[in-house]
Amino acid sequence: MPISSNDFKKTESEPSHLLIDFLRSNRRFAYSLNQLREMLASKGRVLAKKDIERMLSLMEYAGLVESKVIAGVPYYRYHDYSLFRPPTRPR
Numbered sequence: 001m002p003i004s005s006n007d008f009k010k011t012e013s014e015p016s017h018l019l020i021d022f023l024r025s026n027r028r029f030a031y032s033l034n035q036l037r038e039m040l041a042s043k044g045r046v047l048a049k050k051d052i053e054r055m056l057s058l059m060e061y062a063g064l065v066e067s068k069v070i071a072g073v074p075y076y077r078y079h080d081y082s083l084f085r086p087p088t089r090p091r
Contacts, residue, residue, distance in 0.1 A: 033076070065077065
């Protein structure tokens with residue numbers, strides 16, 4: 001039996017959706033793994049660091065997230081495609 005869109009939206013979000021939504025809405029900032037783990041915990045999703053790292057790795061492979069190691073700490077942020085400009089034809 002199908003469910004309505006409202007019922008679908010009311011269900012609990014997967015941790016990966018919470019992560020990408022958080023990073024997208026805060027695209028100007030980069031976050032460490034610990035900061036992202038705390039954000040998930042505040043939403044009731046307690047996960048091991050390796051599980052969050054695996055999710056972020058898959059998101060990075062898909063081009064949704066980019067990472068950079070700064071002072072030995074990996075940081076993650078949403079990969080913003082809005083800055084991409086396709087090449088123009090020479091005139």
